[in-house]
Amino acid sequence: MPELPEVETTLRGIKPLIKNSVVRSVNVRQKQLRWPVTPRLVERITGEKILDVKRRAKYLLISFRHGTVLIHLGMSGRLRILPLGEPVRKHDHVDVVLTNNSVLRFHDPRRVGCVLWVDGDPLCSPQLAHLGLEPLEDAFSGQTLFNLARGRRTSVKNFIMNGRIVVGIGNIYANESLFRSGILPSRSAGRISLNRYRRLVVAIREVLIEAIYAGGTTLRDYATVTGEPGYFDQALEVYEREGRPCVRCASNIRRTIIGQRSSYFCPTCQR
DNA sequence: AGTGCGGCCTGTCCGC
DNA sequence: TGCGGACAGGCCGCAC
Numbered sequence: 001m002p003e004l005p006e007v008e009t010t011l012r013g014i015k016p017l018i019k020n021s022v023v024r025s026v027n028v029r030q031k032q033l034r035w036p037v038t039p040r041l042v043e044r045i046t047g048e049k050i051l052d053v054k055r056r057a058k059y060l061l062i063s064f065r066h067g068t069v070l071i072h073l074g075m076s077g078r079l080r081i082l083p084l085g086e087p088v089r090k091h092d093h094v095d096v097v098l099t100n101n102s103v104l105r106f107h108d109p110r111r112v113g114c115v116l117w118v119d120g121d122p123l124c125s126p127q128l129a130h131l132g133l134e135p136l137e138d139a140f141s142g143q144t145l146f147n148l149a150r151g152r153r154t155s156v157k158n159f160i161m162n163g164r165i166v167v168g169i170g171n172i173y174a175n176e177s178l179f180r181s182g183i184l185p186s187r188s189a190g191r192i193s194l195n196r197y198r199r200l201v202v203a204i205r206e207v208l209i210e211a212i213y214a215g216g217t218t219l220r221d222y223a224t225v226t227g228e229p230g231y232f233d234q235a236l237e238v239y240e241r242e243g244r245p246c247v248r249c250a251s252n253i254r255r256t257i258i259g260q261r262s263s264y265f266c267p268t269c270q271r
Numbered sequence: 272a273g274t275g276c277g278g279c280c281t282g283t284c285c286g287c
Numbered sequence: 288t289g290c291g292g293a294c295a296g297g298c299c300g301c302a303c
Contacts, residue, residue, distance in 0.1 A: 287290090
């Protein structure tokens with residue numbers, strides 16, 4: 001899935017095309033996603049104007065007069081804007097048809113994403129209420145991360161992938177930012193110095209911003225709204241590079257499992 | 272309270 | 288060619 005850069009790229013792609021548009025109809029072909037797509041969603045947005053499109057963590061928020069549609073792309077989700085009449089392909093689960101004759105189409109083979117209606121303030125919804133810091137905002141700093149890590153025994157990789165601490169960092173960018181800051185992913189979060197957390201925060205920001213600039217990372221099936229691939233996968237330094245030489249010291253990149261996810265690191269550069 | 276794990280789905284790849 | 292298993296960008300809910 002789409003981690004933060006891919007969601008941000010999707011946001012920038014769809015927002016100018018759908019903001020202030022009016023929904024003509026909604027077609028739900030497969031309602032069984034992470035949570036069911038409800039008749040209430042269809043009823044609440046049909047005939048209504050899209051007032052704004054935003055991002056919080058890896059969720060896209062499409063706001064309407066009476067509430068918000070939360071879209072999460074899960075592991076394999078994709079959103080595209082298409083002209084009306086574009087043929088439906090396998091796993092094209094939901095269409096939001098706009099009165100300007102374009103269609104916002106949700107596609108998700110693995111169906112762990114969602115298209116969810118929430119009434120009232122979306123930030124109070126169960127999905128968003130407990131989310132942590134946005135990594136590109138000022139409140140996310142080495143000092144804050146260090147403070148939050150006090151007493152934590154979990155690995156630093158699990159820690160920065162925990163959405164209650166900081167959002168948007170998935171498996172790819174966790175691996176990449178730990179490599180850039182020279183921190184071993186298995187190291188206990190509570191036993192890392194303030195200075196190292198400062199370096200980690202810089203690395204996280206750099207990696208995310210560079211990935212957004214590159215249009216995201218294209219692995220397997222991710223693509224931007226226009227169908228263009230992202231190019232950040234060419235810049236990956238450790239992710240899926242097991243057994244290949246480290247770009248800095250030429251040691252073999254190693255792979256291990258942390259929190260049931262593949263973790264890649266350089267045994268020489270990372271401590 | 273913090274942590275680890277199983278589960279949700281489908282698709283792809285690899286070894287036999 | 289077919290089959291089973293491992294694995295894939297996330298995150299919820301539950302047991303300890």
